[in-house]
Amino acid sequence: MSVTEDDVRRIARLARIAEPSDRLAALTGELNGILDWIEQLNEVDVEGVEPMTTPVKFPLPQREDAVTDGGIRDKVLANAPSSEEGFFVVPKSVE
Template sequence: MAIDAATVRKVAKLARIAQAEDRLEPLAHELSGILDWIEMLNEVDTDGVEPMTSVVHQGLPMREDVVTDGGAPERVLANAPRAAKDFFVVPKVVE
């Protein structure tokens, strides 16, 4: 896919990136090369290849989902500027 200087100018304007006129043609050539390389990746046969999140196959660590009281509310609230009945007190933000 070939990109011309006019396309680079338009994209630069939309992205609000200032580019000098003498820089547009070399940038168009670079971007065309990148897009050509990306098009080459479309030629790779990926049928039967599962998507992977890591190169090492491993399961995600799971823990039992247990509801707790949070441990020790007095320790959690020890550094709070204000607390009442095991809750943080914050300024009202909605009238």
């Protein structure tokens, strides 16, 4: 499988990355180089193999559903590019 420049434009849109117009051709070439290289995985017989999502052999832990942290509004906001009166300030998102 390979990607076209239009595909790369679409993927960039999905990933919310500004269209890399000046590098579109180069990027398409690089991605196709990597895709060609990973094609070799088709040689592997994976019939009946269960996908492996983690190397951990323990079940995911659970804890009591209780508040363990909080009350640190100012710390949470300290790194915000923009904040006012205890809130994050973000671009308008609802018309």
